[in-house]
Amino acid sequence: MNRIRLGMVGGGQGAFIGAVHRMAARLDDRFDLVAGALSSNAARAQASADEIGLSRSYSDYRDMALAEAAREDGIQAVSIVTPNNMHLPMAKAFLEAGIHVICDKPMTATLAEAEELVQIAAGSKALFVLTHTYAGYHMVREARRLVAEGALGKIRMVHVEYVQDWLSEPVTGKQADWRVDPAQSGGGAIGDIGSHAAHLARYTSGLEIEAVAAQLSTFVEGRKVDDDAQMLLRLSGGAKGMLWASQVAPGHENDIRVRVIGDKASVDWCQTRCNELRFAPLGEAPRILTTGGAGFQGQTRVPAGHPEGYLEAFAQIYSDAADAILAGSVPDHLPSLQDGLKGMRFIAASVRSSADDARWTRL
Numbered sequence: 001m002n003r004i005r006l007g008m009v010g011g012g013q014g015a016f017i018g019a020v021h022r023m024a025a026r027l028d029d030r031f032d033l034v035a036g037a038l039s040s041n042a043a044r045a046q047a048s049a050d051e052i053g054l055s056r057s058y059s060d061y062r063d064m065a066l067a068e069a070a071r072e073d074g075i076q077a078v079s080i081v082t083p084n085n086m087h088l089p090m091a092k093a094f095l096e097a098g099i100h101v102i103c104d105k106p107m108t109a110t111l112a113e114a115e116e117l118v119q120i121a122a123g124s125k126a127l128f129v130l131t132h133t134y135a136g137y138h139m140v141r142e143a144r145r146l147v148a149e150g151a152l153g154k155i156r157m158v159h160v161e162y163v164q165d166w167l168s169e170p171v172t173g174k175q176a177d178w179r180v181d182p183a184q185s186g187g188g189a190i191g192d193i194g195s196h197a198a199h200l201a202r203y204t205s206g207l208e209i210e211a212v213a214a215q216l217s218t219f220v221e222g223r224k225v226d227d228d229a230q231m232l233l234r235l236s237g238g239a240k241g242m243l244w245a246s247q248v249a250p251g252h253e254n255d256i257r258v259r260v261i262g263d264k265a266s267v268d269w270c271q272t273r274c275n276e277l278r279f280a281p282l283g284e285a286p287r288i289l290t291t292g293g294a295g296f297q298g299q300t301r302v303p304a305g306h307p308e309g310y311l312e313a314f315a316q317i318y319s320d321a322a323d324a325i326l327a328g329s330v331p332d333h334l335p336s337l338q339d340g341l342k343g344m345r346f347i348a349a350s351v352r353s354s355a356d357d358a359r360w361t362r363l
């Protein structure tokens, strides 16, 4: 199988997620990284490209989109791994050049930008994939499959949390600076990790978040964005839920956990024990499902008992993106443009609700 020629925007020296995307894209041998505009600073873009042996380096993403679209051997897809406010202009440039976009979350900085992006994508033959990493874990997919096949019965409750501590104090640095600047991030914890939590709740339960009663707080004095978000959820089909996203909870690293509870059984998954899924039918002893279990139907790279983790989950998103590009459409199990739009509606509704004393607010 020919590898897909990939470009990258962002992910230069000192950046975080760009390097993770590069590892993920390589892991299953489906992509070749051949071009990049790795930084907004021309010299750093070139130095970053040299460091990873990338021969085609651009100092501007717009030049890159035009030049790559004009080349016989130009990139077929691009990864966008920059701060949130750049996602829309960058995705626009590449979609309009007919190049598939693999973009990190949240989809944009504002809901209006997300709506504009949906219009732009409708006018392009190129696909858009959103990298909600947690949808790539095999045990998250197993939870989704069990819910979909009715093993839990009717879903009553969905509880999800994504809790960190790295912004507990007034931190500065590359990753922190743009995240606490509303112009670049669009918002705080609610957008940065609340978007992941909301997607995970929808992805595992198969339900839509219809309304929120949200309390967004800023615990660190002087910070211009929220750093903690707690809320009640109303989901489709009458299910009820809770979501907590925090970046100021000392002792919590990347504690993401989801519990889906039906009238017959529940499932419980957390990233710190990501190779296990707790499945507990009513009146029976709980079972810890693993990839070696008789019922397991997902994809893994290594035999049962060898753990897979964050990088493999990310690689799964990339493998699925490669399949989508070859098939010409984004399948249901892969986070999409519509998921990105729903994520931005969720963020906007949470902000509105919180500003109105946590009043119930429809998405």
Ligand SMILES: NC(=O)c1ccc[n+]([C@@H]2O[C@H](COP(=O)([O-])OP(=O)(O)OC[C@H]3O[C@@H](n4cnc5c(N)ncnc54)[C@H](O)[C@@H]3O)[C@@H](O)[C@H]2O)c1
Pocket: 009, 010, 011, 012, 013, 014, 015, 016, 017, 018, 037, 038, 039, 040, 041, 061, 081, 082, 083, 084, 086, 104, 105, 106, 131, 132, 133, 174, 175, 178, 192
């Ligand atoms: N899926 C996940 O689990 C996950 C995890 C972390 C971050 N993210 C998302 O990834 C994105 C980047 O986050 P990060 O933590 O890697 O940020 P970062 O600050 O570490 O890196 C951002 C990079 O973008 C570059 N950049 C900025 N403007 C640019 C431009 N005009 N042209 C080219 N490059 C430009 C910067 O130079 C830097 O290299 C954000 O949208 C964030 O929300 C997703």
